[in-house]
Amino acid sequence: MCDQCPDTFVKPQIESIPQSQLALGEEAGYFEVAGTHLYTVLHRVSEPLARVLLVGPFASERQNSYLPWVRWARYLAARRFEVLRYDYRGVGESLGRFEEATFKDWSDDLQVLGEWFMNREPALPLLVHGLEIGGLLASSSFQRGMGNALLLWSPPADANQALRSTLLRWVGLEQLLKPGAERRSAGDYIRELEQGKSIEVEGYQWSARLWRDAFTWKLPAEIINASDAGVGQRPVRVVKLPKEAAPLVKGGFVGADEVKDFDWLFAENAKWIQAQFDLCERGADEASN
Amino acid sequence: MKRAIEGRELITLDLHGPLVQGTYHRARDISSATNDKPHLGIVFLNSLSLPRAATGDSAVYWADCLAACGYPTFRIDLPGLGDSDGKLPKDLLEFINSGGFAFGAAQKVRELVERFDLPGVIIVGHCAGAVSALFAAAESDVCKGLVLLDVYFHLPQAVRPKVRQKLSAWALNNRLGRFMSNVYDQLKKISLSVRGSKPPNNANFPLLRCWRRITSTGLPILILKAPARKATGTKPRKGDFDYLDYILKMVRDRNQVTLTLTEGTDHSFANRLGRNAVQQEMETWLKSHFPLTQAQPPRLRLGSRIPLASEVNPFVSSK
Numbered sequence: 001m002c003d004q005c006p007d008t009f010v011k012p013q014i015e016s017i018p019q020s021q022l023a024l025g026e027e028a029g030y031f032e033v034a035g036t037h038l039y040t041v042l043h044r045v046s047e048p049l050a051r052v053l054l055v056g057p058f059a060s061e062r063q064n065s066y067l068p069w070v071r072w073a074r075y076l077a078a079r080r081f082e083v084l085r086y087d088y089r090g091v092g093e094s095l096g097r098f099e100e101a102t103f104k105d106w107s108d109d110l111q112v113l114g115e116w117f118m119n120r121e122p123a124l125p126l127l128v129h130g131l132e133i134g135g136l137l138a139s140s141s142f143q144r145g146m147g148n149a150l151l152l153w154s155p156p157a158d159a160n161q162a163l164r165s166t167l168l169r170w171v172g173l174e175q176l177l178k179p180g181a182e183r184r185s186a187g188d189y190i191r192e193l194e195q196g197k198s199i200e201v202e203g204y205q206w207s208a209r210l211w212r213d214a215f216t217w218k219l220p221a222e223i224i225n226a227s228d229a230g231v232g233q234r235p236v237r238v239v240k241l242p243k244e245a246a247p248l249v250k251g252g253f254v255g256a257d258e259v260k261d262f263d264w265l266f267a268e269n270a271k272w273i274q275a276q277f278d279l280c281e282r283g284a285d286e287a288s289n
Numbered sequence: 290m291k292r293a294i295e296g297r298e299l300i301t302l303d304l305h306g307p308l309v310q311g312t313y314h315r316a317r318d319i320s321s322a323t324n325d326k327p328h329l330g331i332v333f334l335n336s337l338s339l340p341r342a343a344t345g346d347s348a349v350y351w352a353d354c355l356a357a358c359g360y361p362t363f364r365i366d367l368p369g370l371g372d373s374d375g376k377l378p379k380d381l382l383e384f385i386n387s388g389g390f391a392f393g394a395a396q397k398v399r400e401l402v403e404r405f406d407l408p409g410v411i412i413v414g415h416c417a418g419a420v421s422a423l424f425a426a427a428e429s430d431v432c433k434g435l436v437l438l439d440v441y442f443h444l445p446q447a448v449r450p451k452v453r454q455k456l457s458a459w460a461l462n463n464r465l466g467r468f469m470s471n472v473y474d475q476l477k478k479i480s481l482s483v484r485g486s487k488p489p490n491n492a493n494f495p496l497l498r499c500w501r502r503i504t505s506t507g508l509p510i511l512i513l514k515a516p517a518r519k520a521t522g523t524k525p526r527k528g529d530f531d532y533l534d535y536i537l538k539m540v541r542d543r544n545q546v547t548l549t550l551t552e553g554t555d556h557s558f559a560n561r562l563g564r565n566a567v568q569q570e571m572e573t574w575l576k577s578h579f580p581l582t583q584a585q586p587p588r589l590r591l592g593s594r595i596p597l598a599s600e601v602n603p604f605v606s607s608k
Contacts, residue, residue: 028299028310028372029290037294041372066340066371092342093312093349095294174555176518203345203559259338259377 025077030095031086031116033109039093040086040113043077050277051126052076053117053147054085055110055134057248060166060202062092064247068262069131075266081273082124084117091204099198099205103137103159103217110137114146125277127151131248133162135238139223142231149235149276150223151269154249160214163206164190169250170201235276239269296356302365302404305396307375311341311365312349313405314356329433329579330407331355332398333364334390334425336418338381340371343415345559347567351413354568359581363401363410367421368393385417386444386493391424395432402431409433411579413571415558416441420496426508427499434509434578436571439556442500442532444491474519477528489530497536504540509578512548513570515556515563523550547574 025044030037054073057065073083088106090098118126128147130138135155142150156162164186171186189199193211200206226236241249245265292299302309316328333348335341341364342349352362367390368375378384398410411434414422419440426432488497504510512533519526523533533548540546549570554563 026372026374027290028301029292030294030297030299031290037291040290042290060345063339063342063344067338067377070372092340092346095297098346200560203347203557203564205561259379259381 031113033089033112034105036089036096037094038086038089038109038113039095040084041073043073043081043083043085045077045080045082047080048082048122048124049080050082050124050273051117051120052081052083052273053114053126053128053138054083055128055130055138056085056087057131058088058133058162059091059098059204060170061132061250062087063202064250065131067259068248071262072266076270076273079270079274081127082120084113086113099207102209103213107137107140110141111144111146114141118146125149127273127276129153130155132156133159133217136217136219139220140217142234142236143220143222147234149273150231150237151273152219152223152236152238153245154241155219155223155238157219158215159217160211163211163214165250167201237269237272241265296353300363302397302400304400306393307368307373309365309368309374309393309397310372311363312352314352314362314364316359316361317357327406327408328360328581330401330405330410331360331362331575332401332410332412333362334394334412334414334418334421335365335367335370336415337385338370341366343559344557345564347557347559347564350564351568351571355571355575358572358575360411360575361405361407365397365401367397382417382445385421386496388421388424388495388499390421391428394421394425395428398425398429399431407431411436411575413438415439416556420493423496423499423503426503432508434511435503436511436513436574438513438558438567439515440512442493442496442536443489443530444493470519474527481528481530486535488532488535492530492532500536501539504536504545507542507545509574510546511570511574512546513551513558513567514548515551515554515558517556523548 027042087094089096090101125148127149128138129151135152196208298313355362366373369377412422413436415438419437
């Protein structure tokens, strides 16, 4: 660096990074499912009150919402919930090829993982929590009997709606970066998918089958209408996250939103979970009386 | 649950500071062809706030490929990122641009070297991760080379003001807007020519100093650049300061730094074209500078310690 260069840079105070007391309780591992291994992180706690299975952001949404999602898991673990989070097959740290995986595979994987988690000792109530497309998969498993309560954050009406919004966001970004002649509209990509071709969205190969199948993965009417009444006496809560919840929902700017405070969201939802398990226990007592 | 499966192992670096989580891609065994010498490791750092898999899991792909070539490869989540422990500061970008991860990354890289008995590592970073890689290299005595993807040497704003965003969108989608954008570029070009070769005020001067110190030791560096809008080749948009030209002029031996444009991709390098091109460039560069038959790079001055950034740069912490 030459001496004449102005040194206007002011370094911010770098805080030392304290070690979390919860760190020892996080156990990452590979969980074997049909034909591949899923990356899982189990947040162990001493004397857990209940279990929470997190069915997280899908494919390219993962990279944006990873930090707040991990923080949510830690928030729950700090309140004595044993939490299990994982990556879908073909995504993130999990093995498998994304382009070959189907919604049925992702649903079957969740079923296997959920059964393993439910059968851990000691026996505890289980909440299944899904985010966006994860909410659809969680709902499907919940309908099949998995879990004592269900919490959904911004589930789409169907999986295609979520894919479509991901595509729109990505095309918007592409348009900012590419010269006019190379720019393509979302309609161009959708036409290709409808013609049976694959397209590439943020590094993931979307097959025509993925696009087609996505229409059939819907949020069940039973869940939509459940509101506070629940499904078969099992509580259900559906929360439409506001835009302030970005990057857990689309609309944020990567790099600016991850470190923001999500306590307003976490506290309210953790309170709801705690309340449901109190209710479950009371209900069980009343039934036995 | 298993910690290891074929080819991969989950690792926790717990010796110093916060617990850092990572994935180790075991090198394909080619020891018979390389005189049983241990090989240099490759370490991928996070790009800004992204988890260690990176956009579209591109880092997983690169790590798998490099391991298949015989290089033990690691992807780690820096403290506070991904699955690692630690508290991030509110302004992550500013923290990174000031070398906030340098010490932690250098410490964890050393831990990897000791634990896996490596002769050294190549640090790979993308965008903000490339900035961390550069600062970390200056703190590290085990870093033998750098791969920097779309590295930047200015201090960008984390979030552009809404007016500016709207102006950009208008300039992009409107004929008059495009014309005005070109006029703006011309004005910037005139202003740039008046200023000469001096970097603009929003340059990251500590990072530029770090570059000078690192390159003075002979450390081999590969820079990969993605095409950008209104830019030609590795040159920036008209009117923008040419940092790559500026930093290359600082290097005495031009062969020490390889600069390549990665065609057909975007800033993330995550599409098939981009990730394949990056993979090929990295492999070619590694084979040329760090052939597997030789554990140490031929050009590195053995025994010479890279000075600590804190010795060089008062703005980098010497914790």
